[in-house]
Amino acid sequence: MKTRSPQPLLTGLMWAQQGTxxxxxxxxxxxxxxxxxxxxxxxxxxxxxxxxQHIQDGTLRLTxxxxxxxxxxxxxxxxxxVTVEPQASVQEIQPPxxxxxxxxxxxxxxxxx
Numbered sequence: 001m002k003t004r005s006p007q008p009l010l011t012g013l014m015w016a017q018q019g020t021x022x023x024x025x026x027x028x029x030x031x032x033x034x035x036x037x038x039x040x041x042x043x044x045x046x047x048x049x050x051x052x053q054h055i056q057d058g059t060l061r062l063t064x065x066x067x068x069x070x071x072x073x074x075x076x077x078x079x080x081x082v083t084v085e086p087q088a089s090v091q092e093i094q095p096p097x098x099x100x101x102x103x104x105x106x107x108x109x110x111x112x113x
Contacts, residue, residue, distance in 0.1 A: 009068075009078055012101040017060060018094040031055055049076075059088040060096060 014029040031040040037057050045051030049068040054061060063083040068076045084096060 010101075010103045011066070011080060013062075013064060013082060014099045014101075015057070015060075015062065015084075015096045017058060017096045028057065056087075059086060061085045061087055 012029060014027060016027045028035075028037065031037045037055060040055040041053060043052045043054060045053075050066065052063065052065045054063050056062075061084070063085070064080070065083075066078065066080045068078050070076050080100070080102075082098065082100070084098075
């Protein structure tokens with residue numbers, strides 16, 4: 001995710017649902033049509049300072065929320081929350097493995113945003 005500001009905060013989320021299929025779990029970091037994830041999309045956002053999106057991945061519903069509070073030495077303070085809700089019996093679902101990434105600063109030649 002990237003905000004529309006001149007020096008955007010870039011965030012990313014990777015997850016893998018354990019025990020859904022034999023072998024190595026599928027590591028996800030994008031939502032693409034046809035990859036078995038969905039529905040997904042933004043519930044609301046302004047493109048700059050707040051937003052909430054939902055991602056349905058099998059028996060998991062992931063919700064990501066962000067908000068920017070003005071102030072501080074760098075133009076504001078960010079909060080980001082990820083919630084995972086099982087959509088089936090708790091006995092059937094293993095908790096997902098998750099990793100979050102964050103980066104900020106102006107675009108560069110190597111990382112144009």
